[in-house]
Amino acid sequence: MEVSEILKRCDHTLLAQDSTWEQIRQICDDGIKYGCASVCIPPAFVKRAKEYVGERIPVCTVIGFPNGYNTPEVKAFEAADAVRNGADEIDMVINVGALKDGDFDYVKDEIALVRAACPGKVLKVIIETCLLTEREKAVMCVLADRAGADLVKTSTGFSKGGATHEDVIKLREYIDAINEAGRLRGRGELGLKASGGIKDLEDAALYIKEGADRLGTSRVVKAAKALEDEA
16 A cells, blocks of 8 residues: 555544644644644644644544543533634544443433534544443444444543554444445445554554554654655
8 A cells, every 4th residue: 555545544643741832833744744634633732733734734633532521511612612723623532431331322412412513524433442342332333423423433542552453343344334224324424543553554554454544643654754764
């Protein structure tokens, strides 16, 4: 797979607690230079980043991050605030405890509330696969679809594990089944984002082959830079 094909699926990401504006600006510059799908950055930097990049690259940010246990109303406020500041894409963390309790309506309703707060924007739902059973992963794909999300995202990268190839393969199966049923009802396609722990270009290409529509990582751009240095 061509490096450019991998890069255009990447949300070039910097979410470290000690991120500075200079680092965020560099992420933006690199995301534009290498043709990434978006830059994924902390909410506090969205306004400045959007003013800096304009329409050259979509700006993505995170909601309820990284633990997801904010109330639905707080998540909706965060999403609306991010949109006012210029965010083009929203990655929200679900309430994992509510899912574990079997309160599926709560989880679906909180996604729907965030969806309503960011109309017309790309909404990705972070389900934190490392904390879920196989059944819970399958349920989350259904809930995300019913609540109007655009993609299911594996991980925050801040819990005890990130994306795995096994998870991406299984999630792709669940999502393909949902999309097949949805096509009969004229619904849009649910996508899949792998995030957390993607090692290198080879690993990224494998995730795409296994069914990831997006990748959340900073390592792909770093690898592309290294290839340039070697040339």
